[in-house]
Amino acid sequence: MVTIPARRKRATIHDVAVEAGVSRGTVSRVVNDEPYVSSSARIAIEAAIEKVGYVPNNAARSLVMQRSEAVGFIVHEPHSLFLDDPNIGGILLGANTVLSRADYQMVSLVIDSQRDTDRVARYLSGGFVDGVVIVSARHEDPITKVIGKLRLPAAFVGHPPDLQELPFVGIDNRASARAITERLMQTGRRRIGMVAAALDRDSGADRLAGFTDALGDRFDPALVTRVPLYTFNDGAMGMRELLQRDPLIDGVFAASDAVAAGALEALRDAGRSVPGDVGIVGFDDSSWALRTQPHLSTVHQPAFGLGAAAAECVLSQLRGEEQPTGGILLETPIVWRDSA
Amino acid sequence: MVTIPARRKRATIHDVAVEAGVSRGTVSRVVNDEPYVSSSARIAIEAAIEKVGYVPNNAARSLVMQRSEAVGFIVHEPHSLFLDDPNIGGILLGANTVLSRADYQMVSLVIDSQRDTDRVARYLSGGFVDGVVIVSARHEDPITKVIGKLRLPAAFVGHPPDLQELPFVGIDNRASARAITERLMQTGRRRIGMVAAALDRDSGADRLAGFTDALGDRFDPALVTRVPLYTFNDGAMGMRELLQRDPLIDGVFAASDAVAAGALEALRDAGRSVPGDVGIVGFDDSSWALRTQPHLSTVHQPAFGLGAAAAECVLSQLRGEEQPTGGILLETPIVWRDSA
DNA sequence: TTGTAAGCGTTATCAC
DNA sequence: GTGATAACGCTTACAA
Numbered sequence: 003m004v005t006i007p008a009r010r011k012r013a014t015i016h017d018v019a020v021e022a023g024v025s026r027g028t029v030s031r032v033v034n035d036e037p038y039v040s041s042s043a044r045i046a047i048e049a050a051i052e053k054v055g056y057v058p059n060n061a062a063r064s065l066v067m068q069r070s071e072a073v074g075f076i077v078h079e080p081h082s083l084f085l086d087d088p089n090i091g092g093i094l095l096g097a098n099t100v101l102s103r104a105d106y107q108m109v110s111l112v113i114d115s116q117r118d119t120d121r122v123a124r125y126l127s128g129g130f131v132d133g134v135v136i137v138s139a140r141h142e143d144p145i146t147k148v149i150g151k152l153r154l155p156a157a158f159v160g161h162p163p164d165l166q167e168l169p170f171v172g173i174d175n176r177a178s179a180r181a182i183t184e185r186l187m188q189t190g191r192r193r194i195g196m197v198a199a200a201l202d203r204d205s206g207a208d209r210l211a212g213f214t215d216a217l218g219d220r221f222d223p224a225l226v227t228r229v230p231l232y233t234f235n236d237g238a239m240g241m242r243e244l245l246q247r248d249p250l251i252d253g254v255f256a257a258s259d260a261v262a263a264g265a266l267e268a269l270r271d272a273g274r275s276v277p278g279d280v281g282i283v284g285f286d287d288s289s290w291a292l293r294t295q296p297h298l299s300t301v302h303q304p305a306f307g308l309g310a311a312a313a314e315c316v317l318s319q320l321r322g323e324e325q326p327t328g329g330i331l332l333e334t335p336i337v338w339r340d341s342a
Numbered sequence: 343m344v345t346i347p348a349r350r351k352r353a354t355i356h357d358v359a360v361e362a363g364v365s366r367g368t369v370s371r372v373v374n375d376e377p378y379v380s381s382s383a384r385i386a387i388e389a390a391i392e393k394v395g396y397v398p399n400n401a402a403r404s405l406v407m408q409r410s411e412a413v414g415f416i417v418h419e420p421h422s423l424f425l426d427d428p429n430i431g432g433i434l435l436g437a438n439t440v441l442s443r444a445d446y447q448m449v450s451l452v453i454d455s456q457r458d459t460d461r462v463a464r465y466l467s468g469g470f471v472d473g474v475v476i477v478s479a480r481h482e483d484p485i486t487k488v489i490g491k492l493r494l495p496a497a498f499v500g501h502p503p504d505l506q507e508l509p510f511v512g513i514d515n516r517a518s519a520r521a522i523t524e525r526l527m528q529t530g531r532r533r534i535g536m537v538a539a540a541l542d543r544d545s546g547a548d549r550l551a552g553f554t555d556a557l558g559d560r561f562d563p564a565l566v567t568r569v570p571l572y573t574f575n576d577g578a579m580g581m582r583e584l585l586q587r588d589p590l591i592d593g594v595f596a597a598s599d600a601v602a603a604g605a606l607e608a609l610r611d612a613g614r615s616v617p618g619d620v621g622i623v624g625f626d627d628s629s630w631a632l633r634t635q636p637h638l639s640t641v642h643q644p645a646f647g648l649g650a651a652a653a654e655c656v657l658s659q660l661r662g663e664e665q666p667t668g669g670i671l672l673e674t675p676i677v678w679r680d681s682a
Numbered sequence: 683t684t685g686t687a688a689g690c691g692t693t694a695t696c697a698c
Numbered sequence: 699g700t701g702a703t704a705a706c707g708c709t710t711a712c713a714a
Contacts, residue, residue, distance in 0.1 A: 063468070365701040
């Protein structure tokens with residue numbers, strides 16, 4: 003065992019000022035490199051900073067400046083999904099890239115319990131961040147409430163369930179689902195079903211709606227199975243049920259690539275070939291799409307772009323610019339590979 | 343277009359005090375629910391807080407308290423890997439769970455560029471966090487330097503390249519690699535090779551070392567291919583080369599599950615059956631392991647436990663407790679499935 | 683160009 | 699029980 007030495011007291015501007023034989027004001031000017039500092043003073047101060055090991059104290063700075071130069075990135079996903087969801091990483095990187103360029107520190111806060119929710123709400127209230135990007139908000143979310151109450155500059159990725167007046171960026175799940183289903187129909191499939199997932203969310207419900215839009219008269223409710231999550235396992239389960247309901251099914255729209263991958267496994271277990279016996283399409287164009295055999299035809303979801311756009315949106319609010327009403331919808335090209 | 347109204351000035355303790363007709367000290371006592379407050383005062387103050395919409399200012403609090411009740415979680419991964427790496431999510435969740443329970447806010451900082459590095463270093467220096475958990479530190483990392491200089495309570499996940507005296511939690515990559523290779527040998531394979539990856543890191547180098555340990559006399563350098571990253575694509579590439587070097591190879595240790603998945607694809611493309619023609623084992627027991635066909639035999643890496651242990655380690659430092667010297671190594675059970 | 687001093691919103695130490 | 703008041707470390711007029 004070894005005792006960690008107590009953290010030694012940190013040097014302050016005062017220490018630097020004394021060391022350099024100037025006033026604190028001048029030191030501050032050097033630190034924030036403002037003009038009107040003689041080069042002799044600057045040199046002395048820089049040496050002093052080095053000598054006493056001064057690092058500015060953000061708390062003090064942000065107290066007086068009334069801002070923190072940080073933007074929160076809130077992820078609110080159930081445990082399991084967070085590990086799986088291929089989009090979150092891209093969104094996060096997109097947001098970070100934009101914020102970084104503007105010299106804002108992105109701090110991600112993950113919410114994984116009720117306790118987390120409360121603590122994060124406090125954290126946001128406390129002025130530790132100047133704005134916030136929110137992924138997958140919940141209905142009646144305390145976080146959303148706090149943001150509204152504080153008028154904290156915010157942008158949602160995906161459609162916020164309530165509070166429609168807050169800015170968001172997203173994709174048109176319904177139109178995209180319709181488009182890929184139509185594309186699937188064009189390949190000549192006769193009995194097309196869907197493994198629908200996450201119907202408690204807008205994205206899940208919209209994808210199903212787009213599917214029924216595309217099918218029109220040909221829509222058969224019996225050919226839709228519903229599973230709770232966008233996961234591999236749920237996909238396999240949903241597909242097995244679909245196969246049971248109609249062994250002759252020859253086309254499937256899976257609500258996400260992970261679901262499609264699971265479905266693919268169920269199909270393989272049932273001895274069906276893809277795309278020979280059945281054509282299948284997914285949604286997301288995540289890393290799943292290239293891991294499956296055959297590679298998935300799917301809807302490209304611009305994860306990075308979503309994160310970047312949300313971050314831009316927060317920054318523009320921070321600059322006090324006017325906001326376009328309503329949300330921003332990004333394009334979702336269809337990428338056609340081998341699974342259908 | 344609509345103009346977002348300016349954020350209205352936030353209420354302070356002072357406002358609450360005036361409203362409730364008491365002093366700021368008393369309000370502060372109520373806010374931090376300390377004893378010695380008359381219930382009449384408490385009631386009046388709570389009403390006033392509600393009325394003026396008071397939320398405490400963290401910057402001020404953390405300035406006077408000299409701590410922030412937050413712990414940083416630093417991820418330093420190249421872009422592509424961050425999206426793929428299955429362990430990071432688990433580590434993050436493990437750390438968050440522990441910190442949350444102790445009422446610390448975990449803030450994750452992702453480093454994705456030089457600019458990020460500098461900004462994060464400043465952020466850490468600034469007192470916005472009381473401690474830090476670091477995933478995949480770099481050699482000669484400015485972050486590591488800052489931590490050392492500030493004596494910021496820290497714990498590394500995985501072995502920190504330099505600064506060996508800092509606490510870390512990890513696994514014994516070498517022993518684990520040896521164990522699974524031996525297990526693979528016991529299945530009767532004659533020509534066993536390895537797709538080694540990320541040899542510039544300890545984990546990668548150690549896994550190769552464990553492999554050679556296990557093989558002893560039977561080790562044949564020609565049966566090892568080296569690829570830069572723990573990725574699917576690199577795995578496929580490495581396996582193709584292995585196949586070229588020795589078409590009769592019948593056992594493969596892939597440096598990670600993602601690598602194994604890629605190798606599996608290369609094997610399939612080459613018309614080899616698994617585990618019939620060749621047995622293959624991976625490392626990590628990540629979500630990859632169950633996505634492949636057949637499921638992978640692999641080394642279980644306790645991602646959640648690593649995050650949790652690292653967080654515990656930081657908390658214990660924060661409590662001023664003594665630290666065990668050296669790192670903590672967690673168990674890595676072998677999970678045997680169908681790929682070998 | 684530099685120094686002085688008044689806050690920023692808390693907590694904490696005293697007296698009362 | 700409660701109210702002054704002095705920090706905490708910094709920025710920023712305003713004076714010099």
